Amino acid sequence: MSILIRANALSKSYGQLKVIDNVSVEIEAGKLIAIVGPSGAGKSTLLNLLGSLDKPDSGEVFFEGVSYKSLSEKKLAELKNRNIGFVFQFHHLLPEFTAVENVAIPAMIAGTSRKKAEELAENLLDKVGMAHRLSHKPSELSGGEQQRVAIARALINSPKIVMADEPTGNLDSKNAGQISQLFQDLCSELGITFLIVTHNDNLAALASRVISLRDGKIV
Template identity: 50%
Template sequence: MTDNDLTRQAGTPALQASKLSKVYDEGPARIQVLDDVSLTVERGEMVAIVGASGSGKSTLLHILGLLDVPSSGEVTVDGVSAAGLSEVQKSALRNRSLGFVYQFHHLLSEFSALDNVAMPLIVRRENRDTAREAARQVLSLVGLAERAEHYPGQLSGGERQRVALARALVTRPACVLADEPTGNLDRGTAHKMFELLTQVNRESGTAFAIVTHDIELAARADRQLLMERGQLVSG
């Protein structure tokens, strides 16, 4: 497969996993983190994955994001199977079709909010002015148009998370993977952040797969999946 083959296929799910397993061998011990996990995230859908610490949620999200490889099973992103792709091709598919939001914003302190958001487009070697204009538009979408030239150190925690969300959206991905996106925020700010996630989901049609401990916030998603001991037991 060439990079030109990584084209968006209309009518296919945003994200799909089939029979994923993940096993770590640590000396004589064999630790199964994921056990026969299958799921589908449709285009425009918001799915919340809940479960206790150590249940396998973050491992699943890393594999769905092509940041780790399963011991067995297959991941399909935006209609393209990751099986057999080179690391360069996985990187291209990830950059084009997936966005990421984490508990900590991971913004680059030496760059403005605008340039942090533009970075994924600059990495794919798009024209810098075009990238910055796209970043400006998505910052407006998350309510931070007036903070575009501010640096991370000049922003509140909630604002930094909104910049991180804008960065995830700037490539117009099929799906955003969010790992505890409200976990580092106070309760009021967490609610506002989740409201923003649902608003962006509705307005942009971007799918979201969100890992969270917060059952109340997860209830706002279209669908809730429960993980226990490496398995999806409901959803």
Template identity: 50%
Template sequence: MSEKNVLELQQVVRHYNTGDGDKLEVLKDINLTVGRGELVALVAPSGTGKSTLLHVAGLLERPDGGNVLLNGINCNNLNDRKRTLLRRSDVGFVYQFHHLLPEFTAMENVVMPQLIAGISKSEAKRKASELLDKVGLSSRVDHRPAKLSGGEQQRVAIARAIANSPSLLLADEPTGNLDPETADIVFNLFIGLVRDQGLSALIATHNHELAQRMDRMMVLGNGKIN
């Protein structure tokens, strides 16, 4: 693996067993790289395996064949505990739905993953305050998710994903639940923040217009990168 790459998938295969004993091939010989500081768009319609690919890349699922390398480490050789620790330190996730903890404020939702990673409470609050300010929510830090709009909730989710300074950010339709105007605002904030932090990102979307704003675009179809 090149030192310039944060993520590399080599001939990755993933299948699921169906109820009648057959195999459903979701990913077929996937080869993919994300360079340091690079934003890569993964364009794929629903049902083509993009979420599975992101789960494999983010160490949430193991491939049935091939290799997943993260910062030069072949993750296939790691046990579950080491995979969890690597995922916690090196990977951030943004989903289509924000998945915020409803009983906690915006600030607490961004502080929480930092505390889990062993960061002091004072430093975690400082970093959370800085990130929430960058996504335009400095006046909303004490609001719980139910008191935030859909766009505001997703901005909190983006700040949370970046809070531990991961080397790789994985996003699955990060603005898919928002109306077009709000989606455009949130996406611009998202891309600006990712570039400002110097992160690498693999962003799945079915929106070609959004994909063209990134450094490179790949298309997933029939389980293969085309």
């Protein structure tokens, strides 16, 4: 089993509050992995550290053996753009752009031509069940549809891992169930690792591994 991300002795505090306390963890390639725990346990902070959206106070994170610390800001940005897709509770779609354009933007940032990027975006939107909504803007989409667009956007550069923070948190139970199943299907079909922070028991039940956090520690 190949290890995609390895974290050694991570700690992170905000003021006097220690949010992550000496956490070491390995994330295997090709797995659907859930991070669970009560509110305030440090789940989102751990995800942000593993995805290099935040920096630890101490400890180190390695992506395929390469330490984030060893990379320049430019190289780290390139690594994230090409290897890590992000999905958040709030979709962060750009309101002035269509679904296709929102999905295509990260590919164009990576240097793909607009024509090719939009072709890739259309294929991914079809894969997530949004082929009928390609030209719709976010305001014309339901919450579940917006989240599907956000998932397609996270996949556009064929990342090795998709990190999702409470991706079903704002959805009703029907849409939450559909999005949870979509993650499992995409993991199986594409072989991409999914690392998901969730309070959703049904989503956690689909994971091949569950990491449980409490008071900043893995339990």
